[in-house]
Amino acid sequence: KDFCEVESTFNGLHHDDFLGTDINGEEIDKAAKKQLDEKRLAAGAKVTNVEYTRTGWNKALVEFHLESDGNSVISKYLVTIKDKKIIEARHVNGLMGIIKAGWLSDYHSIRRVQSYQHVDKVVFE
Numbered sequence: 001k002d003f004c005e006v007e008s009t010f011n012g013l014h015h016d017d018f019l020g021t022d023i024n025g026e027e028i029d030k031a032a033k034k035q036l037d038e039k040r041l042a043a044g045a046k047v048t049n050v051e052y053t054r055t056g057w058n059k060a061l062v063e064f065h066l067e068s069d070g071n072s073v074i075s076k077y078l079v080t081i082k083d084k085k086i087i088e089a090r091h092v093n094g095l096m097g098i099i100k101a102g103w104l105s106d107y108h109s110i111r112r113v114q115s116y117q118h119v120d121k122v123v124f125e
Contacts, residue, residue, distance in 0.1 A: 003038040010034060015082055020089035023075065043068055058082065059105065061098065062089075080105045 003010075018030040028036065045068035052062045055078070063076045078101040080088040090101035 003041050015085040015087035017087055021091045023091050
């Protein structure tokens with residue numbers, strides 16, 4: 001598939017202020033996430049067995065299988081939802097990873113509120 005076929009779905013799913021981590025733990029923004037997904041789609045990657053569990057009023061634990069080039073990887077992300085869109089997605093491993101991702105998400109949520117009150121741009125430290 002061409003990414004332009006699913007771009008409106010991508011934009012409807014991810015908040016403009018999206019912040020996440022990839023499987024290597026590196027932080028990515030919405031533009032970098034879009035490039036990564038575009039590359040995966042062009043390579044013929046397929047996502048299956050999507051499962052999610054709500055862990056709070058604005059958080060969910062999402063697990064899925066990513067199949068690409070004959071390899072199957074199980075990925076797990078803690079996502080934070082704002083305005084019915086994903087504003088943060090952190091790759092997690094085990095219980096301690098989930099706890100850390102939840103703490104970082106709460107911290108960034110507080111920073112976002114402060115920056116929305118004082119500046120028109122979100123700033124992360």
